[in-house]
Amino acid sequence: PTIHVVNGPNLNLLGTREPEVYGHETLADVEARCRTLTDSLGHALVFRQSNSEGTLVDWLQDIGREVAAGSALGVVLNAGAYTHTSVALRDAIVGASVPTIEVHVSNVHAREEFRHHSYLSPVAIGIVVGFGTGGYELAIRGLAERGRDGRG
Numbered sequence: 603p604t605i606h607v608v609n610g611p612n613l614n615l616l617g618t619r620e621p622e623v624y625g626h627e628t629l630a631d632v633e634a635r636c637r638t639l640t641d642s643l644g645h646a647l648v649f650r651q652s653n654s655e656g657t658l659v660d661w662l663q664d665i666g667r668e669v670a671a672g673s674a675l676g677v678v679l680n681a682g683a684y685t686h687t688s689v690a691l692r693d694a695i696v697g698a699s700v701p702t703i704e705v706h707v708s709n710v711h712a713r714e715e716f717r718h719h720s721y722l723s724p725v726a727i728g729i730v731v732g733f734g735t736g737g738y739e740l741a742i743r744g745l746a747e748r749g750r751d752g753r754g
């Protein structure tokens with residue numbers, strides 16, 4: 603089955619955007635490392651980014667249909683700033699029954715107060731925060747391993 607990785611606003615700027623916070627790897631670098639991992643795990647990878655909230659909602663709904671059909675495992679989601687603002691993304695995760703691992707490159711809890719709350723965390727399976735761009739691979743492993751001990 604396919605593992606989806608969905609990135610929200612401004613993550614297309616990874617590598618040049620606040621490198622002291624987000625590091626020097628580009629989103630293309632991250633995609634390449636994710637693909638090496640999913641290849642080794644025997645899963646397909648669909649890796650996408652959008653700055654538009656509605657597009658992200660559409661993608662989550664599509665992923666939910668694939669999960670229901672058995673052709674996808676779920677999504678690794680870095681929703682960027684929409685994490686802290688978007689009831690619509692949360693409703694899409696719940697409404698389309700999308701198994702979701704929330705990822706943040708930075709440790710949002712060590713940053714501004716407004717980054718401490720996530721609308722998505724209560725409806726995520728798990729959360730990977732503060733491991734830099736390596737967090738995507740940790741999240742993929744988590745999604746792939748999910749259910750092996752009977753949980754989730």
Ligand code: DQA
Nearest residue numbers: 612680682683706707708717
């Ligand atoms: C982020 C953290 C968010 O607070 C921020 O708005 C981002 C990136 C992260 O990966 O650390 O755009 O999701």
